[in-house]
Amino acid sequence: MRILILNYERVVIEALTALVETMGNDFTVVGGSDSGLEGVELARRLTPDVVLSGMKLRELNGVDTTRRIMDEVPDTKVLILASDPKSEPLTEALEAGALGYITRHSEAAELETAVRTVYSGKVYLCPESASVLVETKVLAEDSEEEADVVFSVLTPREREVLQLLAEGNGSKEVADRLNISPKTVDTHRSNIMQKLETDSLADLVKHAIRAGLTDLKI
Amino acid sequence: MRILILNYERVVIEALTALVETMGNDFTVVGGSDSGLEGVELARRLTPDVVLSGMKLRELNGVDTTRRIMDEVPDTKVLILASDPKSEPLTEALEAGALGYITRHSEAAELETAVRTVYSGKVYLCPESASVLVETKVLAEDSEEEADVVFSVLTPREREVLQLLAEGNGSKEVADRLNISPKTVDTHRSNIMQKLETDSLADLVKHAIRAGLTDLKI
DNA sequence: ACCCCATCTAGGGAATTTCCCTAGTCGGTC
DNA sequence: GACCGACTAGGGAAATTCCCTAGATGGGGT
Numbered sequence A, B: 001m002r003i004l005i006l007n008y009e010r011v012v013i014e015a016l017t018a019l020v021e022t023m024g025n026d027f028t029v030v031g032g033s034d035s036g037l038e039g040v041e042l043a044r045r046l047t048p049d050v051v052l053s054g055m056k057l058r059e060l061n062g063v064d065t066t067r068r069i070m071d072e073v074p075d076t077k078v079l080i081l082a083s084d085p086k087s088e089p090l091t092e093a094l095e096a097g098a099l100g101y102i103t104r105h106s107e108a109a110e111l112e113t114a115v116r117t118v119y120s121g122k123v124y125l126c127p128e129s130a131s132v133l134v135e136t137k138v139l140a141e142d143s144e145e146e147a148d149v150v151f152s153v154l155t156p157r158e159r160e161v162l163q164l165l166a167e168g169n170g171s172k173e174v175a176d177r178l179n180i181s182p183k184t185v186d187t188h189r190s191n192i193m194q195k196l197e198t199d200s201l202a203d204l205v206k207h208a209i210r211a212g213l214t215d216l217k218i
Numbered sequence C: 001a002c003c004c005c006a007t008c009t010a011g012g013g014a015a016t017t018t019c020c021c022t023a024g025t026c027g028g029t030c
Numbered sequence D: 001g002a003c004c005g006a007c008t009a010g011g012g013a014a015a016t017t018c019c020c021t022a023g024a025t026g027g028g029g030t
Helices: A010-022 A036-046 A062-072 A090-096 A108-119 A127-139 A156-166 A171-178 A182-195 A201-210 B010-022 B036-046 B062-072 B090-096 B108-119 B127-139 B156-166 B171-178 B182-195 B201-210
Strands: A002-006 A028-033 A050-053 A077-082 A100-103 B002-006 B028-033 B050-053 B077-082 B100-103
Touching (some): A002 A010, A002 A036, A010 A028, A010 A108, A028 A036, A036 A050, A036 A062, A050 A062, A062 A077, A077 A090, A077 A108, A090 A100, A100 A127, A156 A182, A156 A201, A182 A201, A201 B201, B002 B010, B002 B036, B010 B028, B036 B050, B036 B062, B062 B077, B062 B156, B077 B090, B100 B108, B100 B127, B156 B171, B171 B182, B182 B201
Parallel strands (some): A002 A028, A002 A050, A050 A077, A077 A100, B002 B028, B002 B050, B050 B077, B077 B100
16 A cells, blocks of 8 residues: 655655655555645655645645645545544645545544544544534534635635745745746735735635644744 | 724724723813823823723834833823733833833733822732733843844834835825825834845735734724 | 045836726526 | 637736945944
Protein backbone atom coordinates (compact mmCIF):
# COMPACT_ATOMS: atom_id res chain seq x y z
CA MET A 1 0.00 0.00 0.00
CA ARG A 2 1.57 3.25 -1.17
CA ILE A 3 0.97 6.34 0.91
CA LEU A 4 1.46 10.06 0.31
CA ILE A 5 1.61 12.33 3.33
CA LEU A 6 0.58 15.98 3.28
CA ASN A 7 0.93 18.12 6.35
CA TYR A 8 1.54 21.75 7.18
CA GLU A 9 4.34 20.87 9.54
CA ARG A 10 7.33 19.10 8.14
CA VAL A 11 8.12 17.46 11.43
CA VAL A 12 4.69 15.89 11.45
CA ILE A 13 5.31 14.53 7.96
CA GLU A 14 8.42 12.81 9.21
CA ALA A 15 6.73 11.58 12.34
CA LEU A 16 3.83 10.15 10.35
CA THR A 17 6.22 8.54 7.89
CA ALA A 18 8.00 6.78 10.72
CA LEU A 19 4.71 5.81 12.30
CA VAL A 20 3.19 4.47 9.11
CA GLU A 21 6.21 2.38 8.36
CA THR A 22 6.08 0.69 11.74
CA MET A 23 2.52 -0.37 10.98
CA GLY A 24 3.65 -3.27 8.84
CA ASN A 25 5.66 -3.90 5.73
CA ASP A 26 2.67 -3.67 3.43
CA PHE A 27 2.88 0.10 4.04
CA THR A 28 5.24 2.34 2.09
CA VAL A 29 5.41 6.09 2.25
CA VAL A 30 6.09 7.28 -1.28
CA GLY A 31 6.27 10.99 -0.64
CA GLY A 32 5.34 13.97 1.44
CA SER A 33 4.84 17.72 1.19
CA ASP A 34 3.65 20.69 3.17
CA SER A 35 2.06 22.31 0.14
CA GLY A 36 -1.36 21.49 -1.24
CA LEU A 37 -0.43 22.43 -4.78
CA GLU A 38 2.65 20.25 -4.62
CA GLY A 39 0.53 17.52 -3.06
CA VAL A 40 -1.76 17.45 -6.07
CA GLU A 41 1.26 17.24 -8.34
CA LEU A 42 2.78 14.42 -6.30
CA ALA A 43 -0.50 12.53 -6.29
CA ARG A 44 -0.61 12.71 -10.07
CA ARG A 45 2.97 11.59 -10.49
CA LEU A 46 3.14 8.94 -7.81
CA THR A 47 -0.46 7.65 -7.90
CA PRO A 48 -0.44 6.62 -4.25
CA ASP A 49 -3.17 4.35 -2.91
CA VAL A 50 -3.88 6.59 0.04
CA VAL A 51 -3.23 10.26 0.66
CA LEU A 52 -3.01 11.10 4.34
CA SER A 53 -3.60 14.82 4.43
CA GLY A 54 -3.99 17.56 7.00
CA MET A 55 -6.64 20.26 6.63
CA LYS A 56 -4.19 23.08 6.69
CA LEU A 57 -1.57 23.03 3.98
CA ARG A 58 0.54 25.69 2.39
CA GLU A 59 -0.69 27.23 -0.85
CA LEU A 60 -3.83 25.11 -1.07
CA ASN A 61 -6.00 23.95 1.81
CA GLY A 62 -6.86 20.34 2.52
CA VAL A 63 -10.41 20.52 1.19
CA ASP A 64 -9.48 21.91 -2.18
CA THR A 65 -6.41 19.70 -2.40
CA THR A 66 -8.72 16.73 -1.93
CA ARG A 67 -11.07 18.06 -4.59
CA ARG A 68 -8.22 18.43 -7.04
CA ILE A 69 -6.78 15.02 -6.34
CA MET A 70 -10.17 13.35 -6.76
CA ASP A 71 -10.46 15.21 -10.01
CA GLU A 72 -7.15 14.16 -11.45
CA VAL A 73 -6.51 10.79 -9.83
CA PRO A 74 -9.98 9.53 -8.92
CA ASP A 75 -8.84 6.14 -7.63
CA THR A 76 -6.85 7.72 -4.84
CA LYS A 77 -8.34 7.48 -1.39
CA VAL A 78 -7.98 10.57 0.77
CA LEU A 79 -7.86 10.30 4.55
CA ILE A 80 -8.01 13.60 6.38
CA LEU A 81 -6.03 13.98 9.56
CA ALA A 82 -7.52 17.04 11.19
CA SER A 83 -6.59 18.77 14.39
CA ASP A 84 -10.03 19.85 15.46
CA PRO A 85 -13.17 18.38 13.90
CA LYS A 86 -15.40 20.98 15.52
CA SER A 87 -13.91 24.01 13.96
CA GLU A 88 -12.71 22.60 10.70
CA PRO A 89 -14.89 22.03 7.65
CA LEU A 90 -15.60 18.33 8.00
CA THR A 91 -18.60 18.38 5.73
CA GLU A 92 -16.76 20.20 2.99
CA ALA A 93 -13.94 17.67 3.14
CA LEU A 94 -16.34 14.79 2.68
CA GLU A 95 -18.12 16.57 -0.16
CA ALA A 96 -14.76 17.17 -1.78
CA GLY A 97 -14.22 13.42 -1.86
CA ALA A 98 -12.35 12.52 1.31
CA LEU A 99 -13.13 8.98 2.45
CA GLY A 100 -11.92 9.25 5.99
CA TYR A 101 -11.62 11.81 8.72
CA ILE A 102 -9.74 11.34 11.96
CA THR A 103 -8.18 13.72 14.44
CA ARG A 104 -4.65 14.19 15.60
CA HIS A 105 -5.65 12.83 18.97
CA SER A 106 -6.38 9.40 17.61
CA GLU A 107 -4.06 6.58 18.55
CA ALA A 108 -1.72 4.85 16.14
CA ALA A 109 -3.97 1.80 16.07
CA GLU A 110 -6.88 3.94 14.95
CA LEU A 111 -4.78 5.49 12.22
CA GLU A 112 -3.98 2.05 10.88
CA THR A 113 -7.62 1.03 10.96
CA ALA A 114 -8.57 4.22 9.17
CA VAL A 115 -5.95 3.81 6.46
CA ARG A 116 -6.95 0.19 5.81
CA THR A 117 -10.62 1.12 5.75
CA VAL A 118 -10.30 3.91 3.21
CA TYR A 119 -7.87 1.77 1.19
CA SER A 120 -10.66 -0.74 0.76
CA GLY A 121 -12.90 2.06 -0.46
CA LYS A 122 -15.03 2.41 2.63
CA VAL A 123 -15.69 5.51 4.68
CA TYR A 124 -13.98 5.87 8.01
CA LEU A 125 -14.86 8.55 10.53
CA CYS A 126 -13.40 8.74 14.00
CA PRO A 127 -16.04 8.72 16.76
CA GLU A 128 -15.49 12.38 17.46
CA SER A 129 -16.02 13.57 13.92
CA ALA A 130 -18.92 11.19 13.45
CA SER A 131 -20.73 12.83 16.29
CA VAL A 132 -19.93 16.27 14.97
CA LEU A 133 -21.41 15.22 11.66
CA VAL A 134 -24.55 13.97 13.33
CA GLU A 135 -24.93 17.16 15.29
CA THR A 136 -24.38 19.50 12.41
CA LYS A 137 -26.22 17.63 9.70
CA VAL A 138 -28.83 15.38 11.25
CA LEU A 139 -29.88 17.38 14.25
CA ALA A 140 -29.33 20.86 12.96
CA GLU A 141 -31.80 21.35 10.17
CA ASP A 142 -32.69 24.64 11.72
CA SER A 143 -29.52 26.37 12.82
CA GLU A 144 -28.29 26.45 9.24
CA GLU A 145 -24.56 26.72 9.99
CA GLU A 146 -22.61 29.35 8.27
CA ALA A 147 -19.39 27.34 8.48
CA ASP A 148 -17.48 30.41 7.53
CA VAL A 149 -18.45 32.24 4.41
CA VAL A 150 -15.07 31.41 2.93
CA PHE A 151 -16.28 27.89 2.26
CA SER A 152 -19.80 28.79 1.29
CA VAL A 153 -19.57 31.83 -0.95
CA LEU A 154 -16.11 31.55 -2.45
CA THR A 155 -15.32 29.25 -5.33
CA PRO A 156 -12.40 26.82 -4.99
CA ARG A 157 -10.27 28.96 -7.24
CA GLU A 158 -11.06 32.03 -5.19
CA ARG A 159 -10.00 30.20 -2.07
CA GLU A 160 -6.68 29.34 -3.67
CA VAL A 161 -6.10 32.96 -4.52
CA LEU A 162 -7.20 34.09 -1.07
CA GLN A 163 -4.84 31.67 0.62
CA LEU A 164 -1.86 32.67 -1.49
CA LEU A 165 -2.58 36.33 -0.87
CA ALA A 166 -2.91 35.68 2.86
CA GLU A 167 0.43 33.92 2.80
CA GLY A 168 2.00 37.18 1.79
CA ASN A 169 2.17 36.86 -1.97
CA GLY A 170 1.49 39.73 -4.34
CA SER A 171 -0.64 39.43 -7.46
CA LYS A 172 2.35 38.56 -9.58
CA GLU A 173 3.55 35.80 -7.30
CA VAL A 174 0.10 34.31 -6.99
CA ALA A 175 -0.21 34.44 -10.76
CA ASP A 176 3.10 32.63 -11.19
CA ARG A 177 2.15 29.97 -8.71
CA LEU A 178 -1.20 29.34 -10.39
CA ASN A 179 0.02 29.85 -13.93
CA ILE A 180 -2.47 32.55 -14.73
CA SER A 181 -2.20 36.24 -15.54
CA PRO A 182 -1.71 38.77 -12.74
CA LYS A 183 -4.75 40.50 -14.13
CA THR A 184 -6.80 37.43 -13.43
CA VAL A 185 -5.58 37.38 -9.88
CA ASP A 186 -6.69 41.00 -9.62
CA THR A 187 -10.13 40.05 -10.79
CA HIS A 188 -10.31 37.23 -8.30
CA ARG A 189 -9.17 39.52 -5.50
CA SER A 190 -11.90 42.01 -6.36
CA ASN A 191 -14.53 39.32 -6.47
CA ILE A 192 -13.37 37.86 -3.18
CA MET A 193 -13.47 41.27 -1.56
CA GLN A 194 -16.94 41.87 -2.84
CA LYS A 195 -18.16 38.49 -1.63
CA LEU A 196 -16.59 38.91 1.78
CA GLU A 197 -17.82 42.48 1.95
CA THR A 198 -14.53 44.10 2.63
CA ASP A 199 -12.09 46.30 0.85
CA SER A 200 -8.84 45.65 2.61
CA LEU A 201 -6.19 43.00 2.33
CA ALA A 202 -5.98 42.94 6.10
CA ASP A 203 -9.53 41.67 6.36
CA LEU A 204 -8.85 39.06 3.72
CA VAL A 205 -6.00 37.77 5.83
CA LYS A 206 -8.27 37.57 8.84
CA HIS A 207 -10.91 35.68 6.90
CA ALA A 208 -8.25 33.30 5.64
CA ILE A 209 -7.00 32.65 9.15
CA ARG A 210 -10.48 32.04 10.51
CA ALA A 211 -11.19 29.61 7.71
CA GLY A 212 -7.96 27.79 8.45
CA LEU A 213 -6.39 28.58 5.09
CA THR A 214 -3.35 29.96 6.81
CA ASP A 215 -2.28 30.60 10.36
CA LEU A 216 -0.37 33.04 12.46
CA LYS A 217 3.02 31.53 11.75
CA ILE A 218 5.05 33.64 9.43
CA MET B 1 -14.26 59.05 42.15
CA ARG B 2 -14.53 59.60 38.40
CA ILE B 3 -13.91 56.61 36.16
CA LEU B 4 -13.27 56.24 32.43
CA ILE B 5 -13.84 52.83 30.88
CA LEU B 6 -11.98 51.59 27.81
CA ASN B 7 -12.76 48.22 26.30
CA TYR B 8 -12.72 46.58 22.91
CA GLU B 9 -16.26 45.35 23.32
CA ARG B 10 -19.00 47.90 23.73
CA VAL B 11 -21.16 45.50 25.67
CA VAL B 12 -18.42 45.08 28.21
CA ILE B 13 -18.19 48.84 28.57
CA GLU B 14 -21.86 48.97 29.43
CA ALA B 15 -21.60 45.99 31.73
CA LEU B 16 -18.67 47.52 33.57
CA THR B 17 -20.46 50.84 33.81
CA ALA B 18 -23.40 49.18 35.46
CA LEU B 19 -21.14 47.16 37.72
CA VAL B 20 -19.05 50.13 38.79
CA GLU B 21 -22.09 52.17 39.62
CA THR B 22 -23.46 49.50 41.92
CA MET B 23 -20.22 49.62 43.85
CA GLY B 24 -21.25 52.71 45.77
CA ASN B 25 -22.26 56.28 45.08
CA ASP B 26 -18.75 57.60 45.38
CA PHE B 27 -18.20 56.00 41.95
CA THR B 28 -19.17 57.77 38.74
CA VAL B 29 -18.48 56.56 35.23
CA VAL B 30 -17.68 59.66 33.21
CA GLY B 31 -17.16 58.05 29.84
CA GLY B 32 -16.23 55.04 27.78
CA SER B 33 -14.79 54.09 24.42
CA ASP B 34 -13.63 51.10 22.45
CA SER B 35 -10.80 53.07 20.87
CA GLY B 36 -7.42 53.72 22.44
CA LEU B 37 -6.91 56.97 20.57
CA GLU B 38 -10.30 58.21 21.65
CA GLY B 39 -9.51 56.99 25.15
CA VAL B 40 -6.47 59.24 25.35
CA GLU B 41 -8.57 62.15 24.13
CA LEU B 42 -11.30 61.45 26.68
CA ALA B 43 -8.74 61.14 29.46
CA ARG B 44 -7.39 64.56 28.57
CA ARG B 45 -10.81 66.17 28.39
CA LEU B 46 -12.47 64.49 31.34
CA THR B 47 -9.44 64.03 33.64
CA PRO B 48 -10.89 60.95 35.32
CA ASP B 49 -9.39 59.69 38.55
CA VAL B 50 -9.14 56.13 37.30
CA VAL B 51 -9.04 54.68 33.80
CA LEU B 52 -10.22 51.10 33.68
CA SER B 53 -8.81 49.80 30.43
CA GLY B 54 -8.61 46.55 28.52
CA MET B 55 -5.43 45.46 26.79
CA LYS B 56 -7.00 45.24 23.40
CA LEU B 57 -8.55 48.41 22.09
CA ARG B 58 -9.35 49.69 18.64
CA GLU B 59 -6.78 51.92 16.96
CA LEU B 60 -4.33 51.91 19.88
CA ASN B 61 -3.55 49.03 22.19
CA GLY B 62 -3.86 49.18 25.96
CA VAL B 63 -0.14 49.47 26.66
CA ASP B 64 0.42 52.43 24.39
CA THR B 65 -2.86 54.02 25.43
CA THR B 66 -1.62 53.85 29.01
CA ARG B 67 1.70 55.35 28.01
CA ARG B 68 -0.03 58.24 26.28
CA ILE B 69 -2.39 58.90 29.13
CA MET B 70 0.45 58.91 31.65
CA ASP B 71 2.21 61.30 29.37
CA GLU B 72 -0.62 63.77 29.02
CA VAL B 73 -2.53 63.40 32.25
CA PRO B 74 0.04 62.04 34.72
CA ASP B 75 -2.25 62.12 37.75
CA THR B 76 -4.58 59.60 36.20
CA LYS B 77 -4.39 56.08 37.59
CA VAL B 78 -4.67 53.31 35.05
CA LEU B 79 -6.05 49.93 36.00
CA ILE B 80 -5.70 47.26 33.36
CA LEU B 81 -8.45 44.70 33.02
CA ALA B 82 -6.89 41.94 30.96
CA SER B 83 -8.37 38.74 29.69
CA ASP B 84 -5.28 36.58 30.00
CA PRO B 85 -2.27 37.68 32.05
CA LYS B 86 -0.13 34.88 30.68
CA SER B 87 -0.24 35.84 27.07
CA GLU B 88 -0.63 39.56 27.37
CA PRO B 89 2.22 41.95 27.96
CA LEU B 90 1.86 42.52 31.68
CA THR B 91 5.35 43.85 32.13
CA GLU B 92 4.99 46.32 29.32
CA ALA B 93 1.74 47.60 30.79
CA LEU B 94 3.40 48.25 34.14
CA GLU B 95 6.36 49.92 32.47
CA ALA B 96 3.96 52.10 30.53
CA GLY B 97 2.58 53.36 33.82
CA ALA B 98 -0.37 51.16 34.72
CA LEU B 99 -0.87 50.94 38.48
CA GLY B 100 -3.06 47.88 38.54
CA TYR B 101 -3.61 44.71 36.63
CA ILE B 102 -6.49 42.31 37.12
CA THR B 103 -8.15 39.75 34.90
CA ARG B 104 -11.65 39.42 33.59
CA HIS B 105 -12.14 36.45 35.85
CA SER B 106 -11.86 38.49 38.98
CA GLU B 107 -14.98 39.04 41.06
CA ALA B 108 -16.74 42.34 41.44
CA ALA B 109 -15.41 42.68 44.98
CA GLU B 110 -11.87 42.38 43.70
CA LEU B 111 -12.51 44.98 41.03
CA GLU B 112 -13.66 47.40 43.70
CA THR B 113 -10.59 46.70 45.81
CA ALA B 114 -8.37 47.21 42.80
CA VAL B 115 -10.00 50.48 41.80
CA ARG B 116 -9.76 51.87 45.34
CA THR B 117 -6.15 50.75 45.64
CA VAL B 118 -4.94 52.39 42.44
CA TYR B 119 -7.03 55.47 43.23
CA SER B 120 -4.95 55.89 46.37
CA GLY B 121 -1.84 55.66 44.22
CA LYS B 122 -0.79 52.17 45.19
CA VAL B 123 -0.11 49.22 42.95
CA TYR B 124 -2.68 46.47 42.73
CA LEU B 125 -2.02 43.15 41.04
CA CYS B 126 -4.43 40.26 41.11
CA PRO B 127 -2.91 37.05 42.51
CA GLU B 128 -2.77 35.50 39.06
CA SER B 129 -0.83 38.29 37.42
CA ALA B 130 1.39 38.68 40.46
CA SER B 131 2.53 35.12 40.09
CA VAL B 132 3.06 35.57 36.37
CA LEU B 133 5.21 38.55 37.16
CA VAL B 134 7.26 36.59 39.64
CA GLU B 135 7.75 33.77 37.19
CA THR B 136 8.76 35.93 34.27
CA LYS B 137 10.85 38.47 36.08
CA VAL B 138 12.16 37.02 39.29
CA LEU B 139 12.63 33.42 38.35
CA ALA B 140 13.40 33.74 34.70
CA GLU B 141 16.69 35.53 34.47
CA ASP B 142 17.73 32.95 31.96
CA SER B 143 14.84 32.33 29.59
CA GLU B 144 14.87 35.96 28.51
CA GLU B 145 11.31 36.06 27.13
CA GLU B 146 10.80 37.35 23.69
CA ALA B 147 7.33 38.67 24.49
CA ASP B 148 6.64 39.10 20.83
CA VAL B 149 8.99 41.22 18.82
CA VAL B 150 6.19 43.67 18.24
CA PHE B 151 6.64 44.94 21.77
CA SER B 152 10.39 44.71 21.85
CA VAL B 153 11.64 46.01 18.52
CA LEU B 154 8.89 48.35 17.40
CA THR B 155 8.53 51.87 18.73
CA PRO B 156 5.17 52.95 20.16
CA ARG B 157 4.46 54.96 17.06
CA GLU B 158 5.27 52.03 14.85
CA ARG B 159 2.86 49.88 16.82
CA GLU B 160 0.13 52.45 16.27
CA VAL B 161 0.75 52.41 12.57
CA LEU B 162 0.92 48.63 12.51
CA GLN B 163 -2.36 48.30 14.33
CA LEU B 164 -4.19 50.73 12.08
CA LEU B 165 -2.83 48.99 9.01
CA ALA B 166 -3.87 45.63 10.40
CA GLU B 167 -7.34 47.00 10.99
CA GLY B 168 -7.67 47.45 7.28
CA ASN B 169 -6.71 51.07 6.81
CA GLY B 170 -4.64 52.36 3.91
CA SER B 171 -1.77 54.78 4.29
CA LYS B 172 -4.03 57.74 3.77
CA GLU B 173 -6.54 56.66 6.39
CA VAL B 174 -3.82 55.90 8.92
CA ALA B 175 -2.32 59.29 8.21
CA ASP B 176 -5.66 61.02 8.77
CA ARG B 177 -6.20 59.20 12.02
CA LEU B 178 -2.76 60.08 13.34
CA ASN B 179 -2.62 63.55 11.82
CA ILE B 180 0.58 62.93 9.93
CA SER B 181 1.45 62.74 6.25
CA PRO B 182 0.72 59.59 4.25
CA LYS B 183 4.38 59.63 3.33
CA THR B 184 5.31 59.31 6.96
CA VAL B 185 3.04 56.33 7.27
CA ASP B 186 4.85 54.83 4.30
CA THR B 187 8.15 55.29 6.04
CA HIS B 188 6.84 53.71 9.20
CA ARG B 189 5.46 50.78 7.22
CA SER B 190 8.83 50.21 5.59
CA ASN B 191 10.63 50.38 8.90
CA ILE B 192 8.17 48.02 10.52
CA MET B 193 8.57 45.55 7.69
CA GLN B 194 12.31 45.71 7.98
CA LYS B 195 12.22 45.19 11.72
CA LEU B 196 9.80 42.32 11.49
CA GLU B 197 11.75 40.87 8.59
CA THR B 198 8.89 40.63 6.18
CA ASP B 199 7.75 42.31 3.03
CA SER B 200 4.06 41.69 2.94
CA LEU B 201 1.08 43.32 4.53
CA ALA B 202 -0.31 39.87 5.22
CA ASP B 203 2.54 39.09 7.58
CA LEU B 204 2.11 42.42 9.30
CA VAL B 205 -1.50 41.53 9.99
CA LYS B 206 -0.41 38.21 11.47
CA HIS B 207 2.15 39.87 13.69
CA ALA B 208 -0.47 42.36 14.83
CA ILE B 209 -2.88 39.60 15.68
CA ARG B 210 -0.30 37.62 17.62
CA ALA B 211 0.65 40.70 19.57
CA GLY B 212 -2.97 41.32 20.39
CA LEU B 213 -3.16 44.62 18.53
CA THR B 214 -6.16 43.42 16.60
CA ASP B 215 -8.10 40.21 16.33
CA LEU B 216 -9.94 38.07 13.85
CA LYS B 217 -13.18 39.99 14.07
CA ILE B 218 -13.77 42.05 11.01
C1' DA C 1 27.97 70.92 27.75
C1' DC C 2 28.22 68.44 23.84
C1' DC C 3 27.69 64.87 20.78
C1' DC C 4 25.32 60.79 19.24
C1' DC C 5 21.63 58.19 18.02
C1' DA C 6 16.87 56.70 17.98
C1' DT C 7 12.49 58.47 16.77
C1' DC C 8 9.28 60.84 14.16
C1' DT C 9 8.54 63.47 10.46
C1' DA C 10 8.14 63.99 5.13
C1' DG C 11 9.25 64.87 0.08
C1' DG C 12 10.63 63.35 -4.93
C1' DG C 13 10.11 60.20 -8.25
C1' DA C 14 10.12 55.61 -10.07
C1' DA C 15 7.88 51.29 -9.93
C1' DT C 16 4.21 48.53 -8.84
C1' DT C 17 -0.38 47.51 -7.64
C1' DT C 18 -4.99 48.15 -7.33
C1' DC C 19 -9.42 49.42 -9.20
C1' DC C 20 -13.16 49.59 -12.62
C1' DC C 21 -15.03 48.01 -16.77
C1' DT C 22 -15.50 45.02 -20.41
C1' DA C 23 -15.39 40.48 -22.49
C1' DG C 24 -14.25 35.79 -24.25
C1' DT C 25 -14.38 30.65 -23.19
C1' DC C 26 -16.02 26.62 -21.02
C1' DG C 27 -18.94 23.28 -18.74
C1' DG C 28 -23.13 22.31 -16.76
C1' DT C 29 -28.30 23.02 -16.42
C1' DC C 30 -33.00 24.07 -17.65
C1' DG D 1 -30.26 26.11 -27.79
C1' DA D 2 -30.20 29.46 -24.14
C1' DC D 3 -28.36 30.62 -19.81
C1' DC D 4 -25.45 31.08 -15.95
C1' DG D 5 -21.56 30.61 -12.92
C1' DA D 6 -16.63 30.11 -12.93
C1' DC D 7 -12.37 31.30 -14.77
C1' DT D 8 -9.76 33.80 -17.69
C1' DA D 9 -7.66 38.51 -19.06
C1' DG D 10 -6.87 43.20 -21.19
C1' DG D 11 -6.91 48.62 -21.15
C1' DG D 12 -6.22 52.49 -18.72
C1' DA D 13 -6.76 55.51 -14.81
C1' DA D 14 -5.89 55.91 -10.01
C1' DA D 15 -3.67 54.85 -5.96
C1' DT D 16 -0.09 52.77 -3.39
C1' DT D 17 4.27 51.19 -2.42
C1' DC D 18 9.23 51.41 -2.64
C1' DC D 19 13.81 53.55 -2.29
C1' DC D 20 16.45 57.33 -0.99
C1' DT D 21 17.34 61.41 1.30
C1' DA D 22 16.88 64.55 5.16
C1' DG D 23 15.34 67.86 8.87
C1' DA D 24 13.73 68.31 13.86
C1' DT D 25 13.70 66.73 18.41
C1' DG D 26 14.97 64.80 22.63
C1' DG D 27 16.98 61.52 25.69
C1' DG D 28 21.45 59.43 27.19
C1' DG D 29 26.12 58.95 27.83
C1' DT D 30 31.03 60.91 28.44
